[in-house]
Amino acid sequence: MKKEIRICGFGGQGVILAGFIIGKAASVFMDYHAVQSQSYGPEARGGAARSEIIISDEKIGYPRPLGVDCLVAMSQESFDTYRDDITDDTIIIVDPDLVKNHNIGRPLYKVHAQQIAEKLGNKIVTNIVMVGAFTGIFSLLKPEAVKESVIDSVPKRFTELNIKAYEQGFEAGKNAIKEL
Amino acid sequence: MKYQRDPKRIRDALGKKVQFLLGDMACVYGGMLAGCSFFAGYPITPASEVAEGAARLFPRIGATYIQMEDEIGSIAALIGAAWGGAKSMTATSGPGFSLMMENYGYAVMTETPCVIVNVQRTGPSTGQPTLGAQGDMMQCRWGTHGDIEALALAPSTVQECLDFTIEAFNLSEKYRNPACVMTDGEVGHLRERIIIPEEQDLEIIDRVPAIIDKKKFIPFMNSQTIKNCKIPDFPTFGTGYHTYVTGLTHNEKGFPATDKQPDHERLVKRITEKITNDASKLVMVEKLNLDDADIAFVTYGATARPAESAMEIGRKNRYKVGVLRLKLVWPFPEKEIVKLAKQVDKIIVPEMNLGQIVHPVREYAGGNCEVISAPKIGGEMHHPAEIYKYLEGK
Numbered sequence: 001m002k003k004e005i006r007i008c009g010f011g012g013q014g015v016i017l018a019g020f021i022i023g024k025a026a027s028v029f030m031d032y033h034a035v036q037s038q039s040y041g042p043e044a045r046g047g048a049a050r051s052e053i054i055i056s057d058e059k060i061g062y063p064r065p066l067g068v069d070c071l072v073a074m075s076q077e078s079f080d081t082y083r084d085d086i087t088d089d090t091i092i093i094v095d096p097d098l099v100k101n102h103n104i105g106r107p108l109y110k111v112h113a114q115q116i117a118e119k120l121g122n123k124i125v126t127n128i129v130m131v132g133a134f135t136g137i138f139s140l141l142k143p144e145a146v147k148e149s150v151i152d153s154v155p156k157r158f159t160e161l162n163i164k165a166y167e168q169g170f171e172a173g174k175n176a177i178k179e180l
Numbered sequence: 181m182k183y184q185r186d187p188k189r190i191r192d193a194l195g196k197k198v199q200f201l202l203g204d205m206a207c208v209y210g211g212m213l214a215g216c217s218f219f220a221g222y223p224i225t226p227a228s229e230v231a232e233g234a235a236r237l238f239p240r241i242g243a244t245y246i247q248m249e250d251e252i253g254s255i256a257a258l259i260g261a262a263w264g265g266a267k268s269m270t271a272t273s274g275p276g277f278s279l280m281m282e283n284y285g286y287a288v289m290t291e292t293p294c295v296i297v298n299v300q301r302t303g304p305s306t307g308q309p310t311l312g313a314q315g316d317m318m319q320c321r322w323g324t325h326g327d328i329e330a331l332a333l334a335p336s337t338v339q340e341c342l343d344f345t346i347e348a349f350n351l352s353e354k355y356r357n358p359a360c361v362m363t364d365g366e367v368g369h370l371r372e373r374i375i376i377p378e379e380q381d382l383e384i385i386d387r388v389p390a391i392i393d394k395k396k397f398i399p400f401m402n403s404q405t406i407k408n409c410k411i412p413d414f415p416t417f418g419t420g421y422h423t424y425v426t427g428l429t430h431n432e433k434g435f436p437a438t439d440k441q442p443d444h445e446r447l448v449k450r451i452t453e454k455i456t457n458d459a460s461k462l463v464m465v466e467k468l469n470l471d472d473a474d475i476a477f478v479t480y481g482a483t484a485r486p487a488e489s490a491m492e493i494g495r496k497n498r499y500k501v502g503v504l505r506l507k508l509v510w511p512f513p514e515k516e517i518v519k520l521a522k523q524v525d526k527i528i529v530p531e532m533n534l535g536q537i538v539h540p541v542r543e544y545a546g547g548n549c550e551v552i553s554a555p556k557i558g559g560e561m562h563h564p565a566e567i568y569k570y571l572e573g574k
Contacts, residue, residue, distance in 0.1 A: 020371060024200035027373040034200070036371040039310075061489035063482075066428050161561055 001057045003140055004065035007130070008050040008082045009074030009098075014127035017153065018072075019051030021131050025141050025149035026055045035063045048078040055140065070138045072130055074113070091138055093130070093176070109137050109176040116168050120143050125165035128154070132169020137177060143170060182265060183217035183242060187379045193240040198375050199211075204229035204271070206540040207297045207361060208210070208237060210345025211269045214245045214544045215384055217243040217536045218268040222250050222276060225309040227299035228366035230271030251276035255283040258294040262287075263422035263425065265416040267349055268336035271297035273365075273384040275306060277316055284358055285324030286427045288451065291356040291400070291412060293387055295348045298360055299368040300532075302559050311559025312365025314481055314532040320342070320360045321510050327448050329455035330510035331359035333464070334481035338372035344507070347464075350385040355455055356411050362509065364532065366561050390415040394412065399423045400447070401432040431567035455511060464508035465516055469495065473502035475571060478541050482561050483530050490567035499571045521545035524568070528570045530554035530562050 002180035005022065009015040018035045027034035038051045052065050068079045070091045079099045088093065092108035097115060102108060113129040128150060135146045147166055190212050197389050201209070211219070218245055219234035221227075231247070236246040237391075248254040252274055258268040269526070272280065273359045277298050287294055298320065302313040314334075316323075321330045331351045333344040345361050352359035390413040392404050399421070403409040415421030424434040429444045438441040469491060470476060479487040484505045494501040504520055506513060517540070521527065527549055529538040535553040542551040554570050 020200065025372055028200050030197050034373065036200075037369065060485075061492070062486045063366070064561065064563075066564075112530075171233075 003055045003069045004056070004067055005053045005070045005072070005134070005138070006050055006065065006068050006082060007053075007072040007074070007134075008048060008078035009127070011047045013049070013074050014072060014124070015049050015074065016051045018127040018131050019053050021128075021143070021146065021149045021153050022134065023053045023055070024153060025146040026053075029086060029094060029145035029148045030142060032105070033060050035060045048075070048081045050078060050082050070134065072134055074126065075129060076100060093133055093137055093173075095126070095130070099139060103125040107180050109133070109180060111169065111172045111176050113172070116172060117165060118169070120161060120164055122161060125162055128162050128165040128171035129172065132166040132171075133173035133176065135169040136173025185215040185217075185384075185428075186241065189241050191376070193237050194376055199374055199376070200375045201338055202373055203335070203338045203363060203370050203372075204299060205233045206338045206341035207271065207345045207363070208233035209374070211295065211349070212237060212241060212243070212340040213342070213377070213382060213504055214346045214349035215267050215386070216267040216268060216349060218258070218261040218266040219244070219270065220246045220248050220254045220261070220263055220268070221270045221272065222248050222254055224273045224276045226301055226312065226368050227271040227273045227276075227297065229368070230297055230299065232272075235559050236342045245491070246530055248380065251279040252283065255280040255287070255294070255296070255345070259283065259287050259290065259292045262292045262294050262418045265328050265418070267293070267295075267353065269295040269297065269345075269349075271299065273309075274303040274313075274316055277319060281319070281323045285326055285328065287358040288324070288328045289326075289427045290425050291451065292358070293352040293356050294358050295345065295352055296358060297345065297470060298362050300362065300364040302557065308559040309460045310365065312482060312532065312561065313557065313559065314362075314364055314483065314536070315557075317362060317509060317531075317533065317536045319361060327452060329357065329452045331355065331357055331455070331508075332362050332510040333360070334362045334509050335367055336481055336484040336505065338370055339374045340507070341367065342376070346382065350383065353385050353387045354411070356387060357455060362481065364482050365559075371495060383443070387414040389413060390419070390421050394420055397421050398432050399431060399434045402450070410450050410457065459511055459514070462508060462511050463513045463516060464506075465513055466503075466505040466507060468503040468505070470502035470504060470520070470523075473500050474524050475499060475501045475526045475528065476520055477501065477503045477567065478506065478520070478529050478537070479503060480509050480537065483532055486562045486564045487567055489532050489564035490571070493564060493568050494571045506537070509537065512544070514544045517541055517544035518546065520549035521551075524549050526550045526552065528552045528554050528567070530556070530567050532556055532561060
């Protein structure tokens with residue numbers, strides 16, 4: 001088993017943290033091998049950023065993805081930039097408020113991650129909502145392992161907010177499956 | 181006050197035994213575990229996270245972090261700290277490594293242990309700051325003027341960033357020579373699982389201190405403590421062993437002796453032979469599927485990963501291909517290459533440069549087999565298929 005996941009958005013949204021949490025869940029809180037890499041422009045904020053995670057039950061040689069099993073997009077620019085190698089089998093998850101032009105003639109999962117985060121009081125946790133949605137939709141990792149990874153990776157004073165973001169994202173992901 | 185390596189304090193600062201960690205940070209962990217108590221550096225992409233990690237963690241264990249004005253100052257500070265008794269390290273990338281070259285030679289000439297982590301990026305000059313390369317492999321061997329022996333390790337995984345930084349300190353302390361961890365922007369910016377080794381599984385080597393009668397002590401000759409050892413005992417500043425330290429050619433007492441050929445030859449031969457005489461011990465390679473191989477990839481660092489993937493594809497397509505991975509690149513594992521070249525028909529050397537380590541490979545293959553360079557530049561590592569195609573002779 002080898003799965004390749006790409007999370008993209010604009011710089012500052014936390015796509016790298018999201019990838020870090022998923023990779024850590026797989027390799028520290030579960031027994032998979034995982035590698036996370038990233039690419040981003042020289043800007044600290046803005047621009048298209050992406051974080052890529054490979055999860056495998058075998059040792060991972062080449063550490064960059066060769067395909068994309070799951071694409072999570074959190075901005076229009078990154079969705080337009082980083083989807084050229086998707087296939088019919090790629091699972092796509094978008095926030096339709098951030099990726100307005102998502103109609104690419106195929107079904108995809110829609111999760112209003114930023115709206116959920118805003119309702120929780122801080123849109124900074126949009127990435128964690130997406131981590132939850134990813135966990136719910138792309139049934140690879142144990143939800144408890146990902147939750148532990150979230151708790152282990154965010155500042156302690158924000159633990160509660162992030163757990164809520166994760167759990168609501170997970171539910172939103174499950175609902176997105178029904179709505180597909 | 182002298183720094184005392186405190187395993188408990190170090191482990192408290194490092195945190196959990198199993199972590200999902202950035203390659204650059206793993207170098208910081210390795211340094212701390214090795215007993216490093218002094219980091220001086222100047223931030224540069226893609227090595228900045230090493231400095232950032234050291235700035236955050238070193239004060240927690242009573243170690244020192246200094247941000248210097250530039251890389252020349254950084255390595256100068258390492259040398260001073262080392263003479264004050266510290267294990268010292270810095271981290272940089274291409275442009276900073278170039279600036280360090282003069283004092284790198286000074287560290288060799290003064291037999292000063294210190295560790296340089298070079299998270300290589302593309303060059304020449306400013307190049308592609310955020311992207312990885314392996315373009316400084318010859319620079320760490322030949323970049324400073326004069327005759328030196330280099331000690332350089334090339335990690336392929338995040339775990340090896342940690343392990344090889346410890347190893348670099350051990351080699352540096354043992355041989356009293358600077359040692360380089362030649363990682364790159366690819367491995368430095370990867371995150372993977374690491375396991376922090378248990379204290380009882382660690383081998384930590386410290387320089388041999390000067391202990392004999394101060395009047396009988398001679399600072400730049402064979403050890404006065406260990407028989408037949410070309411590495412002098414270390415007279416830490418402040419311990420009462422008056423020692424003159426200079427980059428000029430010096431006599432055994434350390435004083436400049438710049439006008440006679442035998443003085444220079446004696447000094448530089450001892451400095452280089454302390455490493456070359458141990459060449460048979462200084463071999464760190466990994467062999468994969470070489471037993472029946474008639475084609476071999478000779479590889480190191482980040483590139484070893486797509487090379488291993490290419491080997492797997494090759495094996496499925498009935499190519500008898502194996503991998504010889506150089507963990508310690510300098511000193512160069514000459515005998516391993518001689519042996520391999522007599523066994524296989526073809527050696528392919530993929531590197532993220534236009535061909536550097538392929539040259540010593542070709543030299544030691546000595547015409548016994550074909551040696552092919554498989555270069556790639558531009559800030560991307562080879563795709564496995566790009567290495568595989570060399571098996572097909574394309």
